Amino acid sequence: MLSLVILGALVSLVHAKFYSTYPNIETCVGLPVQYSCENTTVVKDSCCNVVQGGLVLQAQYWDTYTGFESHGQLLPKGSWSIHGLLPVNCDGTFGQYCDLSRQYDPKPSPSTLPNGTVITPYKGPSVRKFIQEFGRSDLLHYMDTFWINQGAPNEEFWAHEFSKHGTCASTFDVACYEPRYKEHQEVVNFFETVVKVFQMYPTYDMLAAAGIVPSNTTTYTRAQIANALYSQTGADPWLGCYDTDGTVLEEIWYFHHVLGTEQYGHFKTLDSITPATCAETGIWYYERTPTSEKAISH
Ligand SMILES: *[C@@H]1O[C@H](CO)[C@@H](O)[C@H](O)[C@H]1NC(C)=O
Ligand SMILES: *[C@@H]1O[C@H](CO)[C@@H](O)[C@H](O)[C@H]1NC(C)=O
Ligand SMILES: *[C@@H]1O[C@H](CO)[C@@H](O)[C@H](O)[C@H]1NC(C)=O
Numbered sequence: 001m002l003s004l005v006i007l008g009a010l011v012s013l014v015h016a017k018f019y020s021t022y023p024n025i026e027t028c029v030g031l032p033v034q035y036s037c038e039n040t041t042v043v044k045d046s047c048c049n050v051v052q053g054g055l056v057l058q059a060q061y062w063d064t065y066t067g068f069e070s071h072g073q074l075l076p077k078g079s080w081s082i083h084g085l086l087p088v089n090c091d092g093t094f095g096q097y098c099d100l101s102r103q104y105d106p107k108p109s110p111s112t113l114p115n116g117t118v119i120t121p122y123k124g125p126s127v128r129k130f131i132q133e134f135g136r137s138d139l140l141h142y143m144d145t146f147w148i149n150q151g152a153p154n155e156e157f158w159a160h161e162f163s164k165h166g167t168c169a170s171t172f173d174v175a176c177y178e179p180r181y182k183e184h185q186e187v188v189n190f191f192e193t194v195v196k197v198f199q200m201y202p203t204y205d206m207l208a209a210a211g212i213v214p215s216n217t218t219t220y221t222r223a224q225i226a227n228a229l230y231s232q233t234g235a236d237p238w239l240g241c242y243d244t245d246g247t248v249l250e251e252i253w254y255f256h257h258v259l260g261t262e263q264y265g266h267f268k269t270l271d272s273i274t275p276a277t278c279a280e281t282g283i284w285y286y287e288r289t290p291t292s293e294k295a296i297s298h
Pocket of ligand 3: 064216286287288289290
C-alpha cells in the first residue's frame with residue numbers, strides 16, 4: 001500500500017514537469033479562415049494567421065556525413081534530415097533574426113544584418129535545456145535523430161533555426177502565448193511544428209518507392225526526381241544541388257501557404273518559386289558513408 005502511495009506521488013511528480021506549449025488562439029475561433037498570402041484583406045490577425053512570412057518552406061538535407069561522428073552525431077538511415085521551417089514573405093523577400101530579444105544562436109550567420117545591426121553571439125543555456133524544462137524528452141530524442149548539424153552539436157543548429165527563422169514567423173510571437181506565457185514556450189512549440197511539417201514529407205521513401213535510391217554508381221535525371229515527388233505532393237519542390245555543375249543532390253524545399261497557424265493549421269503544398277540548382281541530367285544522389293549513419297525506428 002505504502003509503495004503504491006509512493007508510486008502515485010512519483011507519477012504526479014513526473015506529470016507536473018510537463019508544460020503545455022500551445023499558443024492562446026481563443027480569439028481566432030469564428031474569424032474568417034484563409035490561406036496565407038492569398039487574401040490580405042481577410043488575414044489580419046498575426047497570431048491567428050501567418051501574416052509575416054506567409055510562404056513557408058519545409059527544408060530537408062541529404063548529407064553523406066556529419067563531421068561530428070566522433071561525438072556520436074550520425075544521420076538517420078533511410079531518411080533525409082531536417083534543415084528547418086523557413087518563413088518567406090509573400091513577395092519573395094525574407095527577414096532574419098526578426099526579434100533580437102529571442103537571439104539564442106551561439107554562431108549568428110550572418111553576424112551583421114543588411115541594415116547594419118550586429119547580432120551578438122548567444123552564450124546562455126542551450127535550447128536543449130529549454131526543451132528539457134518543458135519535459136519533452138520525446139521531442140528531444142526525435143530532434144537528435146532527425147535534425148542533425150554539420151561539424152557542431154545539434155542544439156546549435158536548432159537555436160540558429162529558431163532565432164534566424166522562427167522569430168520571423170508571426171504565429172510564434174510571444175504575444176500569441178499571453179497571458180499564460182512561460183519563457184521559451186514558443187521555442188519548443190516551434191520545434192514541434194518543424195517536426196510536424198517534416199513528417200509530411202518522407203522524401204527518402206517517396207523517392208525509393210519510385211525506384212530512386214542513393215547510389216554511387218548510377219545517376220538520375222532531374223525529371224526523374226521531380227516527377228517522383230510531384231506524383232505524391234502535387235507540386236514541384238525546389239531541388240538544391242550545391243556543387244558548381246549542379247550534379248550532387250543535397251537539399252529539397254517544399255513550399256506552402258498555411259491556413260490558420262503554423263502550429264496547427266493546414267499546409268497547402270505549392271510549386272517552388274525559385275528554379276532548381278540541379279542540372280537536368282547526371283545527378284548524383286550519393287550513398288552515405290556507412291559510419292555516418294545509424295539505424296532508426298520510424
Ligand atoms: C477575400 O476575402 C473577402 C472577405 O471574405 C472576399 O469578399 C473576397 O472575395 C476575397 N478575395 C479573394 C481574392 O479571395
Ligand atoms: C535592423 O533589423 C533588426 C532585426 O529585424 C531590428 O531589430 C533593428 O531595429 C533594425 N535596425 C534598424 C536600424 O533598422
Ligand atoms: C558515396 O560517395 C560519397 C561521395 O563521394 C561518399 O562520401 C560516400 O562515402 C560514398 N558511400 C559509399 C557507401 O561508398
